[in-house]
Amino acid sequence: MRKRISYISMMLCLQYVPLHAQLHVSPGSVFHVQANTPFSVDSLIFIPQLPISFEGQQITRSASTLQTVGGIQSIERVYLFTPAVNFKGIIGMYYSDADLNGNSEANLNVAYSNNGTLNVLTGSTRVLSANKITRKITAATDIEKLSAISQPVTCTKAPPTPGGITQAPAMKPCPG
Incomplete structure (x- = not known):
């Protein structure tokens, strides 16, 4: 009876704890992914061009954001790689509409951070119906954080009104 109550209590507690799946490879253990083998963990997508090994690696997803200068x-989905992973191949993620954080889904691009520098990979492949974004990284790159961000919008000033007063800038989406 006591075991049954403990089990029920534990299950009730679990439903109130927000869990984020992650990958943790203990030090001394190695997880190998062969070249051109799709690998996904917690909606993170990897298709390495070269074999990749995770040793003492942890990949965690959070609802934080990355920010440009x-x-x-970015969207409210950031993957943190501890330590940074050196990667060449296709990388991306599935996201939910709730993750968009004001970003335009049609203009999303994969973005990664390395040593505090945010790099936005324009030309990312988007599958809007599946909430999926990917980008091929052609040179081995260290990645500490991964997310997605929409292309910046172009601001244009409205013509001056009579009396020389300039109106506030009007925001227009980038073409294409």
């Missing part, structure tokens, strides 16, 4: 924020 101009203050543009």
